[in-house]
Amino acid sequence: MGIVQGILCAAMLALAAAPPGEAPARVQDRARLFADCAGRFSAGVEFTWLMQRGDGARDQALRSGFEALIAAILPDARAAGLDGRALLHRRLAAKAAQARLLHDAEFGTDPRRAARARLLASRHRAACAALLPG
Template sequence: MTLRICHILPVLLLCATHAAASLPRDPAEQARIFAACMGRYAAAMEHAWLLGDADGATPEARRELFEMMLDAILPDARDAGFEGIDVWRYRSGAKQAQSRLLQLSSFDPDRGRARRAQTLARRQIAMCESLILG
């Protein structure tokens, strides 16, 4: 993905204005959060596709936004000890966890367990949403 200043600047401004209080200052920790959010949105995107949900475009756009944010912070995160393999580890771990929650919420015959999984899946996404929507 080729990044231009016209793409990165709005992302950085968004981070500075909406999420400054809730986003850690450590670039490695920011990279962890961005990678995890990318994974959660990737799972939501795939789940929407699986269920034939027309709202699959929203998770895809959010995943792309977190990818741009991660790309913007990654050089500083690497200087702070965050390696390329860490991106994969946090992204895939969060994606697997979110996928499991979404599967349980949609298909578990135990309605109590399905509701708890749905609540937790929504909380995970809400944390990511709070970083970009304030």
């Protein structure tokens, strides 16, 4: 079993066993959450690359895990009325939002606003990372 398949399998088991409130119950909400997280990690990969702070391997692996989850849940999400185009839009919006936070945290001239952006970016990333094992 490959790394992505292992992440996918472990994540699906963890989500299935998660206490109520940690993972959305409705398939559409899970698909949206996975798209949000894939977008946020895409922004992290891009920011790491642009800032020349390594290869972003951890964010790449997490993004791949969420891409696999999206692929796995997409048929059920479509059957529930959510299409791939809507998920792509959601993913791109989350990527843009995370990129703005990362930009503000790095280049913001207002120290309080920069600190808040850093905190929010970190919280979003941690919430998504907590959904996957490892």
